[in-house]
Amino acid sequence: MDFDRIENAEAKPDGVFELPLLPLQAQVLFPSVLSLVPLTTEAQVKAAAFAREQATTLIACKLRMENSDQALIDKIHAIGTEIAPGQTSDFTDESVQLLAQGRRRVRILEVRQLGAYPIARACPMVEEGVEPKTLESLATALKELFKHSSQYNEAMPDSIVKHILALQDPGLLCDSLASILPLAPEDSQQLLELEDVAKRLELLAVLLASELQDNEIHDEVHARLQDEIAANQREMYLREQVRIIQQELGDGDIFQQEMRELSERIRAANLPAEVQEKAMKEVSRLGVIPPMSPESGVIHTYLDRLLTLPWNVLSDENLDLKNAEDILERAHYGLSKVKARIIEHIAVRKLAKDKMKSPILCFVGPPGVGKTSLGKSISDALGCKFLRISLGGLRDEAEIRGHRRTYIGSMPGRILQQMERAETVNPVFVLDEIDKMSADFRGDPASALLEVLDPEQNFNFVDHYLEVPYDLSKVTFVTTANDLHAIPEALEDRLEVIEFQGYSEEEKIEIARRFLIPKQLEANGIAEAGIRFSAAALKHIIRHYTYESGVRNLEREISRMCRRVARQVASDRAHPRRVSPAIIEKHLGPPQMLDSKVNRNDAVGIVSGLVWTPNGGEIQTVEVSLVPGKGNLMLTGQLGDVLQESAHIALSYLRARANAFDLPADDFDNYDIHVHMPEGAVPKDGPSAGITLATALISAYTERPASATYAMTGEITLRGHVLPVGGVVEKILAARRRSIPQIILPKDNKKDLQDLPRPARRDVSIIFVEDMNDVLELVLREPPDVRLRDLDAENRKANDEGRDNNAD
Numbered sequence: 001m002d003f004d005r006i007e008n009a010e011a012k013p014d015g016v017f018e019l020p021l022l023p024l025q026a027q028v029l030f031p032s033v034l035s036l037v038p039l040t041t042e043a044q045v046k047a048a049a050f051a052r053e054q055a056t057t058l059i060a061c062k063l064r065m066e067n068s069d070q071a072l073i074d075k076i077h078a079i080g081t082e083i084a085p086g087q088t089s090d091f092t093d094e095s096v097q098l099l100a101q102g103r104r105r106v107r108i109l110e111v112r113q114l115g116a117y118p119i120a121r122a123c124p125m126v127e128e129g130v131e132p133k134t135l136e137s138l139a140t141a142l143k144e145l146f147k148h149s150s151q152y153n154e155a156m157p158d159s160i161v162k163h164i165l166a167l168q169d170p171g172l173l174c175d176s177l178a179s180i181l182p183l184a185p186e187d188s189q190q191l192l193e194l195e196d197v198a199k200r201l202e203l204l205a206v207l208l209a210s211e212l213q214d215n216e217i218h219d220e221v222h223a224r225l226q227d228e229i230a231a232n233q234r235e236m237y238l239r240e241q242v243r244i245i246q247q248e249l250g251d252g253d254i255f256q257q258e259m260r261e262l263s264e265r266i267r268a269a270n271l272p273a274e275v276q277e278k279a280m281k282e283v284s285r286l287g288v289i290p291p292m293s294p295e296s297g298v299i300h301t302y303l304d305r306l307l308t309l310p311w312n313v314l315s316d317e318n319l320d321l322k323n324a325e326d327i328l329e330r331a332h333y334g335l336s337k338v339k340a341r342i343i344e345h346i347a348v349r350k351l352a353k354d355k356m357k358s359p360i361l362c363f364v365g366p367p368g369v370g371k372t373s374l375g376k377s378i379s380d381a382l383g384c385k386f387l388r389i390s391l392g393g394l395r396d397e398a399e400i401r402g403h404r405r406t407y408i409g410s411m412p413g414r415i416l417q418q419m420e421r422a423e424t425v426n427p428v429f430v431l432d433e434i435d436k437m438s439a440d441f442r443g444d445p446a447s448a449l450l451e452v453l454d455p456e457q458n459f460n461f462v463d464h465y466l467e468v469p470y471d472l473s474k475v476t477f478v479t480t481a482n483d484l485h486a487i488p489e490a491l492e493d494r495l496e497v498i499e500f501q502g503y504s505e506e507e508k509i510e511i512a513r514r515f516l517i518p519k520q521l522e523a524n525g526i527a528e529a530g531i532r533f534s535a536a537a538l539k540h541i542i543r544h545y546t547y548e549s550g551v552r553n554l555e556r557e558i559s560r561m562c563r564r565v566a567r568q569v570a571s572d573r574a575h576p577r578r579v580s581p582a583i584i585e586k587h588l589g590p591p592q593m594l595d596s597k598v599n600r601n602d603a604v605g606i607v608s609g610l611v612w613t614p615n616g617g618e619i620q621t622v623e624v625s626l627v628p629g630k631g632n633l634m635l636t637g638q639l640g641d642v643l644q645e646s647a648h649i650a651l652s653y654l655r656a657r658a659n660a661f662d663l664p665a666d667d668f669d670n671y672d673i674h675v676h677m678p679e680g681a682v683p684k685d686g687p688s689a690g691i692t693l694a695t696a697l698i699s700a701y702t703e704r705p706a707s708a709t710y711a712m713t714g715e716i717t718l719r720g721h722v723l724p725v726g727g728v729v730e731k732i733l734a735a736r737r738r739s740i741p742q743i744i745l746p747k748d749n750k751k752d753l754q755d756l757p758r759p760a761r762r763d764v765s766i767i768f769v770e771d772m773n774d775v776l777e778l779v780l781r782e783p784p785d786v787r788l789r790d791l792d793a794e795n796r797k798a799n800d801e802g803r804d805n806n807a808d
Helices: 042-054 132-150 158-166 170-180 185-193 197-249 254-268 273-287 294-308 321-331 336-355 371-382 414-422 445-452 505-523 535-544 552-570 581-588 641-656 690-702 728-737 747-755 758-763 772-779 784-807
Strands: 017-024 034-039 058-062 079-090 096-114 117-124 360-364 386-390 428-432 476-481 496-499 606-613 616-628 633-636 671-676 710-712 742-746 765-769
Touching (some): 034 042, 034 079, 132 158, 132 170, 170 185, 170 197, 254 273, 273 294, 321 371, 336 371, 336 496, 360 371, 371 428, 371 476, 505 552, 535 581, 552 581, 633 641, 641 690, 671 690, 690 772, 710 772, 728 742, 728 747, 728 758, 742 747, 765 772
Parallel strands (some): 360 476, 428 476, 606 710, 633 671, 710 742, 742 765
Antiparallel strands (some): 017 117, 606 616, 616 671
């Protein structure tokens, strides 16, 4: 079709005309430029066909990026191009392309749907006038930029470059350049929308300069890469020449000398047969690979790793039981059960020697009780090397098993990396925080540890990097954890679990005197100042400035106190020689741990329970209130699923025995029950609050006050049986710390009192129960109105007896 036969749309008196609309997905058409337009929808094909039949123009516009659920006028850019349609071409993939000639910029005012395609009302855009000199200078600068940029574009024909440089009209120059440059659609649309030709030229110059800079950088990188490749090839060529010259002179090949040295190292290392065979095979591969090949460096690194590992070097162990006992006693106070197990291990190793398999110990307990430091003491007692890695946050299986050699920068896992440092096959290896590993798409490190920590398998541990078996059976593995439940069951089954109980106050005071205070006095430079901490001061710190089962925070507070004194000593001021509770409060501030959370008065619906936390035991108050309602049960205080189930069980127990408690049947339908556990920001869960919840509910319904001298723990069943719970020692120590004299425990927990310190047994009274009735008889008091009625009856009886005596 001849484009000259198609005239621009004639505007109505109001300056507006109507034409079919051609919305384009990511293409911008410019005036006076021929373009191929893909017609991807049926509406576009029909609109183009109508325009060709009627010999009229169309309006092409670009769709906006965000065009989901809006009207068509909001989906398109308001500035488009009036185009004249030419021939269409049909392709084998059923796509259609239209040859179109841009005519002029138009502003779209309104869009309406007419039949199969939309119709747009538009008006021409009027370009703003600019001084010819300004346009001429901008056009000249733009041509220079384009000329420079075209040198980097080999695909651009010279004819197009000459045509662009010959253009005199600045507007046509700008539109022609914008149509052939690889601009982003949004940049092209911005150029189309500018009415000022000078601004158009400036923007295009900025875009062209940016592209030119990118091309220059790419060209520079490419040239540098070519130079590097040429240098490597030259070096390989020169090395090969040197090798041939050395052979001719009879000096031998340096590479061959290195190969012989590697072979001698492998034979001298006394490796296991399978490992030696693998190493010699790698040496053979190294002999046929060019020295400058990257694979050569990979094999060299592999062989160095293989030969650095200890394969049969044993360190001399000190199996003197008396020496081991002395070392453990000097380094740690208490922990008698753990020390006994370590001495047993040394005794068996002394007698059985090579027959025994090293145990896999797992120290489980709260933070700060000495789990990791005890591993170091074991190595000191045995006289073996000490290794430690922290597994906290580990989520990549390759950290344990290593990376395969196919990856760049691959290396063995952390187990074998530490064995390289040990230089012996029988170190003490501490795997810290084994309960804090996690799994993701990179694998499960806990599963990889199954082989490492299994005495039946770890003699044949295969690292992905080495690809040969390595014997870990002589390693004494010690793992530590805070929470046994976080360890996978299969891994826990391979561990010999030794539980660390929290320290009592007496033990903490003794640890502070033996270890912490001398250490901090020395660390703060006041060891010669003659400062002593009284027992009352240490107890004050323990009770009111720390909340823990271990002694880590206790050491921090002692360190704070020592720093305060060190400041006074350094300033030549008077300083305390004997630290008392008053001096503690003066320097450390008011107490941080208060007893206000513990209920001290008998009250209806308020009962003290005992809970276990990672920091040790604690008192947890349970509050129950009855309010008029419809029998709903409200649970607040961030209670977990198991704890909520315990509350429902306790309520069911109460409802099933309502007659025994003389409760009207409609009480449960006329009152809402609100159960709350204070400190609502702290999540709580577990079954051990069962009897506490039941006691509080029964107290609230019967209006019988619960005694504040009791604290309790135990799981409850629907029949009222009391089942055993965990963390008993920590809970008893918490009650003692909070000065609660009487503790109610399940009868089946009597066996757990073996580990309870003697002072704690002396200070508290422990009552064992089997049934809920036993708990209620101990804790619940008679309601006040019953006691008043009994008192009135006694007074009336006394008055009647007095009258009878007078009558006589």
